[in-house]
Amino acid sequence: MHNRYSTHLLPQRERQDYWREVIENAYFPLELDFRNPSEFHGHLSQWQMGRVGISRMESSATCFTRVKQQIDESEPYFLITVPAQDQVRFSQANRTIVCNPGAFILERSDLPYEFSYSKDNALWVVRVPVSLLQTRIRQPERFLYMEFDKSKGMGNVFFSFLRTMVQQASYTNEVAHDILSSQLIDLLAHSMENDDRVLMSNEANLRNVHLRNIEAFVRDNIQRSELSPDMIAVACNISTRYLHKLFKDSDQTVGQWIKELRLQSALNDIRAGNRHTTLAEIAYRWGFNDQAHFCRLFKSRFGCTAREMREAK
Structure with missing residues (x-):
């Protein structure tokens, strides 16, 4: 347009x-x-x-x-x-x-x-x-x-x-x-x-490099249901304890951030309006193995079900 x-x-x-x-x-x-x-x-x-x-x-x-x-x-x-x-x-x-x-x-x-x-x-x-x-x-x-x-x-x-x-x-x-x-x-x-x-902001350059590596790995693997703090730590060559420490100053834990990223990605797919993709396919695409669990999380986060969000478009 x-x-x-x-x-x-x-x-x-x-x-x-x-x-x-x-x-x-x-x-x-x-x-x-x-x-x-x-x-x-x-x-x-x-x-x-x-x-x-x-x-x-x-x-x-x-x-x-x-x-x-x-x-x-x-x-x-x-x-x-x-x-x-x-x-x-x-x-x-x-x-x-x-x-x-x-x-x-x-x-x-x-x-x-x-x-x-x-x-x-x-x-x-x-x-x-x-x-x-x-x-x-x-x-x-x-x-x-x-x-x-x-x-x-x-x-x-x-x-x-x-x-x-x-x-x-x-x-x-x-x-x-x-x-x-x-x-x-x-x-x-x-x-x-x-x-x-x-x-170079906030703390030492090394901390920021670690955060960038973590964010890149999570974005590349967000569709894997088995994605976890332990997997992220191993892939980024840091300890799980240090991974959690890096997120201590933010308003989300590692697990909360991953869940939010998945829900927002699913929301974007629903808003994109492709009716040929089912809600189950969207849920699985973003790492949710259990569709009922996905529906509960979605409604809790956005105040309506995924189906209601799609029908509102």
Whole structure:
């Protein structure tokens, strides 16, 4: 799906209200403050690739504010913003970051924030459901409020792939869109996880290397029902005791993280809408040997059964 919106042919007096409606439909409710209302212009192109939304926006200087009263989402999102023309300023949770062209930042949609640029600007925005990114990155919140380089290395590969997806969107079908969006998230994760500041943050580099190895092994083996802390420890050449110690500072144990990863992956499959795949097949695909146990866990986690979730689509 590709939509285009522009103020180009509208009278100047109608442009602000029109643009507010465009932004709300493309993202979510926001308050807009136009820095030069009498000369405002805007253009937005939007693509839906599976559950990932991609947009390119060009507009006059604007301040976007997300207030608490506007936050009522059943599915929160991460936003990856890539300024292409001039710097942007982002403030959230008492943190402020300036992102320059040649870089990108990660933001949360379900917290109040202020986002602005003081000159005409062009930017790419990728909208990813929180649950989808969490199946690829453990605790993606640790990457918030950091500026990541897109000019070289994995950041450049991520951004180049993003543009290629958009260029080929009209030549690819929905099945391909799901595959491509999954690969885009993989590239995003690699570009952030391989940032030197992330590798050297918090504790010694060795601890972070162990965590990266653990996360990679679990992602590669999450479909195996026998996956366990002991198996992970052996594969990563650490003791089970040390494995649990590495997770001590997080809000989940190893077992809880694996269960959450499996449930979120199953949820993503159900939301993808492939009716030819049974719920039992989805359960087994993500390491649940007992379908009844899967159904109980799913309802406890998401407040409805897997069947109800599928029928609600």
